Every structure is written in C-alpha cells, then in structure tokens.
Amino acid sequence: MMEQLESKRLIFVTGKGGVGKSTVTAAIASALARRGKRVLAVETDTYSALADLLDVKLLEGAPAMVERGLWATNVRAEDALVHTIRQFVPSDRVSRAVIHNRVARVFFKAAPSVNEFSILNKVMALRDEGDSPSTRWDHIVVDLPASGHAVTFLGVPRTLNGMMRVGGFAKMAGKIASEIEDPSKVAVVAAALPEEMPVKETIELGQQLEETVRRGLTMVLLNMMHEAPFAPEREALFDRVRAGAASASTPGIEVERVMEGSALAWEWYERDLKYAKVLKDAVDCPVLELPMFYEADGASVVDRVSAYLNGERDPGGELAS
Numbered sequence: 001m002m003e004q005l006e007s008k009r010l011i012f013v014t015g016k017g018g019v020g021k022s023t024v025t026a027a028i029a030s031a032l033a034r035r036g037k038r039v040l041a042v043e044t045d046t047y048s049a050l051a052d053l054l055d056v057k058l059l060e061g062a063p064a065m066v067e068r069g070l071w072a073t074n075v076r077a078e079d080a081l082v083h084t085i086r087q088f089v090p091s092d093r094v095s096r097a098v099i100h101n102r103v104a105r106v107f108f109k110a111a112p113s114v115n116e117f118s119i120l121n122k123v124m125a126l127r128d129e130g131d132s133p134s135t136r137w138d139h140i141v142v143d144l145p146a147s148g149h150a151v152t153f154l155g156v157p158r159t160l161n162g163m164m165r166v167g168g169f170a171k172m173a174g175k176i177a178s179e180i181e182d183p184s185k186v187a188v189v190a191a192a193l194p195e196e197m198p199v200k201e202t203i204e205l206g207q208q209l210e211e212t213v214r215r216g217l218t219m220v221l222l223n224m225m226h227e228a229p230f231a232p233e234r235e236a237l238f239d240r241v242r243a244g245a246a247s248a249s250t251p252g253i254e255v256e257r258v259m260e261g262s263a264l265a266w267e268w269y270e271r272d273l274k275y276a277k278v279l280k281d282a283v284d285c286p287v288l289e290l291p292m293f294y295e296a297d298g299a300s301v302v303d304r305v306s307a308y309l310n311g312e313r314d315p316g317g318e319l320a321s
C-alpha cells in the first residue's frame with residue numbers, strides 16, 4: 001500500500017477531528033523516511049499536535065530535524081501570505097508592508113481563502129525548493145484541517161483561478177489547481193474510524209472531493225480497528241466455553257467475567273468489520289485498516305503505525321500469535 005504514496009511527492013492527509021489525522025500524517029512521513037526518503041511533515045498554521053507526536057520542537061523559519069530522513073515544519077498563514085505577495089512585489093519589506101497595511105488586513109481577514117491559497121502555494125514552493133538530491137524533499141506530508149474544510153482548502157486554487165481568469169495570479173492559481181487535481185501527482189489520504197458518523201463523512205468527503213476538486217481520494221486509512229480477542233475461526237468454540245463458564249459453580253465466576261470481557265471485545269471487532277465493509281463498498285479507492293494500539297503516549301502510537309505501514313506486522317502486538 002505504501003507504493004501508492006511512494007510515487008507521490010505531495011501527500012495531503014485529511015479526516016474528521018480526533019480520528020488520528022495527525023498521527024497518520026506523522027506515521028506516513030516517518031514510514032517514508034525509514035524507507036530512505038527525505039521527508040518533510042507539515043502542520044498548516046494552527047497547532048495540530050504534529051510536533052508533539054513526532055517529539056520535536058518546531059523552529060521559526062527552517063524545518064526541524066526529527067530523525068534520519070525526517071523533518072517537520074509549520075507553514076504559518078502570515079509567512080505564506082508574505083511569500084505569495086513577494087512573488088508580485090519587489091521585496092520582502094514591501095510584501096510585509098502590504099499585509100500590515102490597515103486596509104489590506106481587513107481584506108485578508110475577510111477573504112479566508114487567501115490564507116488557504118497562500119499555504120498551498122508555500123507548500124508547493126517547499127516542494128520545488130532545493131535542486132540537488134541531498135536537499136530536495138522526496139515527500140511532503142501535510143496535516144490538513146478537518147474534513148469539510150479540507151475539500152474547500154484543496155478547491156481554493158481552482159476557485160481563485162476561475163475568479164481572476166487572466167493575469168499572473170490566475171496563472172499561478174491555475175498551475176496549483178491542475179496539480180492538486182492530478183491523482184498521479186498528488187495524494188489525498190483520508191483518515192477515518194470504523195464508526196457510523198466518521199464512515200458516512202468519509203464517503204461524503206470522497207464525493208465532495210470529486211465535485212469540488214475533480215479527483216478522488218488516493219486511499220482511506222481506517223484507524224483504530226479493534227483486533228479479534230481470539231482467532232475468528234474459534235468463534236463457535238468460544239461460544240461453547242462461554243456457555244460452560246456461565247453454568248459453572250462459584251470458582252467459575254471469575255472465568256465468566258473474563259468470558260464476558262472477550263465477548264465484548266468480539267462485539268467491537270465485529271462492529272468494526274461491519275463499518276469497514278460499509279466504507280469499502282462505498283468508496284472506489286483502497287482502504288487500509290490500522291489496528292488500535294494500546295500505547296501510553298502519542299509518539300509511540302506513531303512509531304507503531306509507521307512500522308505497520310512498512311509491513312512490519314505489529315511486532316510487539318498484544319495479540320501477536
């Protein structure tokens with residue numbers, strides 16, 4: 001499954017809040033870095049916990065190194081705006097003066113898509129930066145804002161291109177739009193959970209992406225799938241043992257509790273499978289299931305997901321058999 005991402009230099013990750021979007025962003029970035037690539041993980045303006053998940057302190061301006069092959073940075077809206085305006089005015093000073101102008105500030109505040117456009121433009125610039133293999137990013141993995149928002153976000157260049165029609169800015173927006181719309185160049189990954197609402201929203205996200213950005217999702221990472229508490233082919237055996245435990249005398253009470261716990265875990269597992277199927281039947285991109293990892297902190301979860309993405313099938317898994 002990583003092959004689909006390895007062939008794209010730009011990878012945007014989206015999903016509803018709290019589904020593990022930042023964890024997945026960090027894990028994809030780290031998995032690619034561990035495959036020998038030079039990777040930049042990007043937070044877009046707002047704090048997204050990405051730095052904490054990667055256990056790194058972000059620096060002003062330059063990307064911060066996380067581990068071999070992996071860096072992280074935050075693309076701030078204001079810096080991105082200065083960068084964009086800079087492409088049309090003679091100096092940084094003039095560019096900063098423009099955005100600090102009172103009238104211009106009101107305009108930029110009133111036009112939120114200006115921020116979104118600038119951030120995308122800055123991400124593209126990072127991608128184009130560095131002309132030697134040792135300084136060039138093989139992949140840039142971006143933690144986008146929550147779902148509904150992400151479609152608007154990725155659709156902004158086309159909207160602006162349509163509004164301006166001609167001129168340098170329209171051309172610039174058109175170029176970025178065409179790239180985002182090309183599924184062979186840019187990956188859009190959705191993180192989701194095997195639950196009713198997140199699955200429904202992910203299906204809608206795929207449709208909205210087709211409508212607004214004229215392209216589909218590259219893949220869905222269905223996160224936090226519960227594992228079966230026992231091998232699925234043992235279900236009948238489990239039912240018999242459970243019935244036996246329920247009818248056993250006093251010492252059996254503890255056994256009965258353990259049985260109830262396993263029965264509950266089995267229900268979770270089956271429910272997750274059900275929603276995984278609903279999702280797989282509705283979207284026309286690959287769906288990769290990621291296990292629920294019972295780790296103490298976010299950075300260890302990122303490590304586990306990263307190893308899992310690279311095919312190291314859950315070496316320290318609780319249920320490894």
Ligand SMILES: Nc1ncnc2c1ncn2[C@@H]1O[C@H](COP(=O)(O)OP(=O)(O)OP(=O)(O)O)[C@@H](O)[C@H]1O
Pocket residue numbers: 015016017018019020021022023024048049223224225290291292293294295297298299301305
């Ligand atoms: N596969 C997993 N197994 C166990 N825990 C996970 C898994 N994926 C994510 N988590 C945990 O879920 C929590 C939320 O993850 P994360 O911050 O990545 O979500 P998010 O979608 O980016 O949230 P937000 O909307 O706040 O940005 C974190 O505590 C993270 O460690």
Ligand SMILES: [Mg+2]
Pocket residue numbers: 021022023048049050
């Ligand atoms: Mg997040």
